[in-house]
Amino acid sequence: MKRLFNFLILLFFAGLIIAQEVRPTKNLIVMIPDGTSLSVLSASRWLKVYRNEGTRLHIDPYLSGTVTTFSSNAPIGDSAPTTSTYMTGVALQAGNVAIYPVADSENDLVKLNSDSAYQPLVTILEAMQMEQNKAAGLVITCEFPHATPADCAAHSFNRGDYKAIAPQMAFNNLSVVFGGGNEFVSDDMKEHFKNTETTYIQNDRDAMLNFNGEKIWALFGDRAMSYDLDRNPVEEPSIAEMTEKALEILNKNPNGFFLMVEGSKVDWAAHANDPAGIISEYLAFDDAVGKAIEFAEKDRNTTIVILPDHGNSGFSIGRNGMKKGYTKMTLADLFGAVSKxxxxxxxxxxxxxxxxxxxxxxxxxxxxxxxxxxxxxxxxxxxxxxxxxxxxxxxxxxxxxxxxxxxxxxxTGFGYTTTGHTGEEVFLAVYHPKGDILKGNVRNTELHDYLYKVSGLKTSMKEHTANIYAKHTDVFAGMKYEVVAKNDVVKLVVKQKRKTLEVPAFSSVALLNGKPMDLGSVAVFVNKNNTFYLPRNLKDRAFGKK
Incomplete structure (x- = not known):
């Protein structure tokens, strides 16, 4: 009897281990409806019911839990630190883009190392590119250097510094970028696209949809794309169309891919307390979810994680001052107007x-x-x-x-508590071909841990960061170097005997005695400490081992 009991206990704990196992998949898709509170899903479903379009959203079968998301020193976050935490595993301050925060000892919600302030942090996207040679892509409806996409492929203590963020995203050699922001593509970026055989398409939906290559940036508008409800479908693609096309292109890489899809402007509409924008933008995003699920179910080697980065506006179905009592408000009373x-x-x-x-x-x-x-x-x-x-x-x-x-x-009967972000936990949905999904309530750092495990990465994120973003003072210790700033261009100049290395800020291409040299990652310059962050092995690569 005792043996049977011990055997059952063993089976029980073995079952727990199996249940907690996360088997890696070849591809990873992260989908973020920015600023989407849970009530937006409810309103979107009810609007579909009112329009006789069914009762379910594409996301519904995969809802599995909630995520507590926050900044390093505040329970309510903005898009920069929140998605950065998903990508890096480190909680950041407001405005930080994949960069270690400055310690705020009186308010920090997590333990921070003050010596690490301003250290760029490798993201899941970057790690998968460098360690696994996977393709990487971004699909967004805002301008491409905006906070959430930047969190995946750039580093800055200031999310608004587009002059630093935009070139990093180009020189990070992403395979696909679809979204807005032609205004922020510089001549240097265009030249880099040519050198890397990356097709750059401006304001041409048909050219994007008919593209047959492997590397493309297709941008629409000077800054953000139009809201889906306002979009001219002949001129601008939907987020679902962009997602489907991105998957087609990224899937050509035999090693797999990482794709982040952001429904960027649910958040913008929520800031404006605009019910038409909030619901229509989420439904457009949900159509993109449908395309991703369709791909993953056929592929059987893709994980999809869907979650907002934070709540916004306190959006509710029901408010004070409605024309009837809340139990008397019919479906038509609540959704008839907004449907039109x-x-x-x-x-x-x-x-x-x-x-x-x-x-x-x-x-x-x-x-x-x-x-x-x-x-x-x-x-x-x-x-x-x-x-x-x-x-x-x-x-x-x-x-x-x-x-x-x-x-x-x-x-309508919709209500709001603010035009700003809100601090409630956000919904989580996961598709995994073998059922290894994240469940219950998790913190944003734990969400990152799941992404790391399902990606199949072997090298720790901390080790990746140490190898890729080392201080230039450490990399070139004992050598003659200088940080030079001229005409808004900052570069690191290192000299040894007859060799001169010039490393431009926010580029992945240096000059060694005037000839291009691929750094393998972007050189990040932080003016707060006048420091370049570079590959640790750059000295040996450029000047040879002693």
């Missing part, structure tokens, strides 16, 4: 700003099926940025998009 909105608040604003005052009510109805009141019309005419009327504007007048969103919300 043909433009986001920003999209309708672009139209109304060029509409004469006496046509405002008719044009508003054309795109929303709403009959606005005279008071609402007056509110639009006195918008801060409306120039076609002489109506007196109040000192605190808001832009028209803000006023449109207020009218949208007045006709």
């Amino acid at each position: 909105y043909k433009r986001t608040a920003v999209g309708l604003e672009k139209i109304l700003l060029n509409t004469k005052p006496d046509e405002i009510k008719n044009v508003f109805k054309q795109y929303t099926e709403l009959d606005i009141t005279e008071a609402e019309k007056e509110k639009l005419l006195t918008s801060k940025n409306y120039k076609l009327a002489s109506n007196t504007k109040a000192p605190d007048a808001k832009n028209m998009a803000h006023n449109i969103a207020e009218i949208y919300n007045e006709r």
